Amino acid sequence: MTALVEVVRSGFVESVHHGSLVVTTPDGAVRASIGDVHSPVYPRSSNKPLQALAMLRSGLEVADDDLALVCASHNGEPDHVERALALLERAGLTEDDLHCPPDRPRHEPAAEPRRAAMNCSGKHAGMLATCVAAGWPTADYTDPGHPLQRAIADTVSEMIGEPIAWTGVDGCGAPLLAYSLTGLARAFGRLAAGTGTPRRIADAMRAHPWLVAGTGREDTVLMEAVPGLLMKGGAEGVHAFALSDGTAVAFKIADGNARAREPILVETLRLLGETPKDEAREAVDRMAVGAGVVTGAGRDVGSLRVTGAVAEALGTGS
Structure with missing residues (x-):
């Protein structure tokens, strides 16, 4: 297993995060890889754009702004919650119809938990609205055998170019499909540079990055900073993104620790030649070193740094 990120405290390497990473070309071929990128993993919420494609x-x-919310792992900020509720209302449904568990908004840890504040509520509202539009039952919409979930599995398999290896249960209660990082990257490339409905998914997320995540989140910050970027993270250290030409990246941190993802995202974008807008450079630079992660007495005393394995794999050596 390859080390991807080191945690450095006071000049000393304290911890190491291992993982796997793949870069695919616009035609879906593997350009570079680190570790095992062909065995199945759970993509977690990185799968949401593909689920949304099946819903469409x-x-x-x-509308495209609501479509971005359907693809989201949002903060539960007021506009996120209101949009999810409005999507349900237009379908003749209520918050009680959601199967996702109650949760608190990220920015209000003392708030009363509610289903619409859960980060997957946009996806679940979209699933329910799809069922109403298709004339399917709503009470069991998260059952793997439901027509919606079968349609999602078929669409995901088509987009990743491989069979679904395993079906589990995600944290929100919806079916969770396992497949390879290579398939995940390939699918993101097809969304980002595709046409028709797949392209609409990418364009909606790129046009409304705040709805995809929220204030201060890496998906929002980086999609705002890099024109044409499509990005979606998932739990347990999974992330995927694609450039406008269809070049795509997917990775998983083996121990599932989220702190390693931002440095990898920024460094991989840099190695692929992507430069953030000037107004976003400070925020992106802080993400690159994990600012605020390695502290002592409330101040930064170290950083996170991406190992040379990523540059070596991409053939840049820098």
């Missing part, structure tokens, strides 16, 4: 194909009708 099954009859979901939403």
